[in-house]
Amino acid sequence: MQRQVTILGAGLVGSLLAILLRKRGYAVKVYERRPDVRKANIYAGKSINLAMSTRGWYALELAGIKSKLQQIAIPLYGREIHNLDGSTVHQPYGSDGQAIYSVSRGELNKVLITEAENLGAQFTFSHRNTKVQLDTNTITLLNENNESHSHQADLLIGSDGAFSSLRQELMMLDRANYQHYYIEHGYKELHIPALANGQFALKKEALHIWPRKNFMLIALPNVDGSFTCTLFFPFEGKPSFASLQTDSDIEDFLKTNFASAYSLFEDPINSYKNNPTSSLITVKTMPWVYQDKSLIIGDAAHAIVPFYGQGMNCGFEDCSVLINELDKQGEHINWAQLLAEYQRLRKPNADAVAQLALNNFIEMRDLVADAAFIERKKIEKDLMIRYPQQYKSVYEMVSFSHTPYAYALATLDAQTQLYQSIIAQGNYFDNLHNPSFITQLDALISNYDTQVKAIDIYG
Numbered sequence: 001m002q003r004q005v006t007i008l009g010a011g012l013v014g015s016l017l018a019i020l021l022r023k024r025g026y027a028v029k030v031y032e033r034r035p036d037v038r039k040a041n042i043y044a045g046k047s048i049n050l051a052m053s054t055r056g057w058y059a060l061e062l063a064g065i066k067s068k069l070q071q072i073a074i075p076l077y078g079r080e081i082h083n084l085d086g087s088t089v090h091q092p093y094g095s096d097g098q099a100i101y102s103v104s105r106g107e108l109n110k111v112l113i114t115e116a117e118n119l120g121a122q123f124t125f126s127h128r129n130t131k132v133q134l135d136t137n138t139i140t141l142l143n144e145n146n147e148s149h150s151h152q153a154d155l156l157i158g159s160d161g162a163f164s165s166l167r168q169e170l171m172m173l174d175r176a177n178y179q180h181y182y183i184e185h186g187y188k189e190l191h192i193p194a195l196a197n198g199q200f201a202l203k204k205e206a207l208h209i210w211p212r213k214n215f216m217l218i219a220l221p222n223v224d225g226s227f228t229c230t231l232f233f234p235f236e237g238k239p240s241f242a243s244l245q246t247d248s249d250i251e252d253f254l255k256t257n258f259a260s261a262y263s264l265f266e267d268p269i270n271s272y273k274n275n276p277t278s279s280l281i282t283v284k285t286m287p288w289v290y291q292d293k294s295l296i297i298g299d300a301a302h303a304i305v306p307f308y309g310q311g312m313n314c315g316f317e318d319c320s321v322l323i324n325e326l327d328k329q330g331e332h333i334n335w336a337q338l339l340a341e342y343q344r345l346r347k348p349n350a351d352a353v354a355q356l357a358l359n360n361f362i363e364m365r366d367l368v369a370d371a372a373f374i375e376r377k378k379i380e381k382d383l384m385i386r387y388p389q390q391y392k393s394v395y396e397m398v399s400f401s402h403t404p405y406a407y408a409l410a411t412l413d414a415q416t417q418l419y420q421s422i423i424a425q426g427n428y429f430d431n432l433h434n435p436s437f438i439t440q441l442d443a444l445i446s447n448y449d450t451q452v453k454a455i456d457i458y459g
C-alpha cells in the first residue's frame with residue numbers, strides 16, 4: 001500500500017514535491033504557516049526574483065510544468081556590470097549563449113500550488129507546525145485563532161524553510177550536528193518600474209550588478225517591464241544600514257554609488273525606509289532523515305546565501321534526486337534505505353553549494369570589476385573553446401549542468417593551480433603564437449584532467 005505523505009511548508013520546494021508525489025499516486029497533505037500566496041500578498045517588500053538554471057528546469061520538466069513556467073521566465077545571457085564612472089561591461093554567462101532565467105518567486109509559487117492542488121494535493125494554509133514527535137511522526141498544528149490540533153503523519157517531509165520545525169527535532173538526536181552562520185551583510189529591495197511606454201529601463205536580458213567592493217546592488221527583470229533591485233549591504237560599519245540614518249544620508253548614498261539606477265528608482269527614499277532589511281543565513285545540519293519516517297528538504301536542510309542563485313535550484317534538485325531514487329526502487333520500496341540514500345547523495349552537494357555561494361559574493365560585489373579577475377575569465381573562456389572535453393568553468397558546471405556541486409567545488413582548487421601554472425609562463429594570449437607553449441599547455445590540461453577525474457565526492 002502506498003504511503004500517505006504530509007508536507008510541512010507550501011514554499012517552492014514543498015509545492016513542487018507535492019506535484020511529483022501526486023503524479024506517482026501518493027496522497028499528499030500540505031500544511032503551510034502563512035495564508036495562501038494566491039490570495040494574500042505575503043511577499044511585501046521581499047518579492048525576490050529568482051535565477052532559475054538547469055537543475056531547476058530539470059525538476060520542473062519532471063513535474064511536467066516546464067513549458068508553463070517558461071512563459072513567465074526572462075532569459076539572462078550575462079552580467080551587465082555598472083561601474084562607478086557610469087560605464088558598463090557585459091560579461092556573458094556561458095561559452096555558448098547559455099542563459100539563467102529570471103522568475104518571480106511569488107508567481108512561481110502560485111503556479112506550483114495550483115498545479116499540485118489540481119492533481120489532488122490538499123493544502124491547509126495558516127497552519128503552523130509547532131512540534132514534531134519523531135517516533136510517532138505526530139505534528140502539532142496551530143491555526144490563526146491559536147487553536148491547536150495534532151496530526152499523525154505516515155511519511156513526514158519538512159520543506160519548511162531555513163528555520164524548519166522538523167529540523168529542530170532532528171537536531172535533538174544523538175550525534176546530530178548543526179551549524180548556522182549569518183554573514184555581516186543583509187539585503188533590502190528597491191524597485192525600478194517600466195518606462196511610460198512599457199519598455200524596460202535597463203537592458204532586459206541581463207543580470208545587472210553595481211559592484212562596490214564591500215556592497216552591491218543587483219537588478220533582475222520582471223515580465224511587466226520593471227526590475228526588482230536588491231541592495232546587499234553590511235548591517236554595521238561605514239557605510240551600512242546602521243550608518244544611513246536620515247533621508248539625506250540615504251539619498252547621498254544611493255546617488256553617489258548607483259547614479260545610473262538612482263533616477264530610475266521608484267520612490268527610493270521611502271522604499272529604502274519602509275522595505276524590510278533581511279539577514280542572510282547559511283545552515284548546515286545532519287541528519288536529514290529519521291529512519292523510514294521523515295526527511296528534510298530544500299532550505300530546511302541547507303539554507304545558503306543567494307549569491308550563486310542556487311538555493312531554489314538546489315532544493316529542486318533535492319526533489320528530482322529523491323523522486324528518481326524512489327522510481328528506481330520499483331514496487332517494493334525500502335523506505336529506510338531510500339531516505340538514507342537521498343541523504344548520502346545530497347548532503348555533500350549541499351555543503352559544497354553553500355561554500356560556492358559564499359565565494360561568489362566576493363566575486364559579484366568586488367571581483368567582477370577587477371582587472372586580474374577579468375583576465376582570468378578571458379583565459380578560462382579560451383580554455384573552454386580549446387579543450388571542450390577537459391575544461392569547463394565552475395560557473396558552467398553549477399548553472400548549466402547536473403555536475404554534482406561537490407565535484408564543481410573540488411575542481412576549483414585544481415583550476416586555480418592550472419591558472420597559476422599558465423600565467424607563470426607570461427602573457428597567455430601572446431604565448432598562444434608559440435608552438436612550445438601550446439605543447440606545454442596540452443600537458444598542463446592533461447595533468448588537470450587526470451587530477452579532476454580522480455575526484456571522489458561521495459568517499
Ligand SMILES: Cc1cc2nc3c(=O)[nH]c(=O)nc-3n(C[C@H](O)[C@H](O)[C@H](O)COP(=O)(O)OP(=O)(O)OC[C@H]3O[C@@H](n4cnc5c(N)ncnc54)[C@H](O)[C@@H]3O)c2cc1C
Pocket residue numbers: 008009010011012013014031032033034048049050051052127128129130159160161162163164165187230297298299300306308309310311312313314315
Ligand atoms: C534575496 C534572495 C535571493 C535569492 N535568489 C535565488 C536565486 O536567484 N536562485 C535560487 O535558486 N534561489 C534563490 N534564493 C533562495 C530561494 O529563495 C530559496 O532557496 C527557496 O525559496 C527555498 O525554498 P523552500 O521551499 O525550501 O523554502 P521557503 O521558500 O522558505 O518555503 C518554506 C515554507 O514553509 C513555511 N513554513 C515555515 N515554517 C513552517 C511551519 N512551522 N509550519 C508550516 N509551514 C512553515 C513558510 O511559510 C514557507 O512558505 C534567494 C533567496 C534570497 C533570500
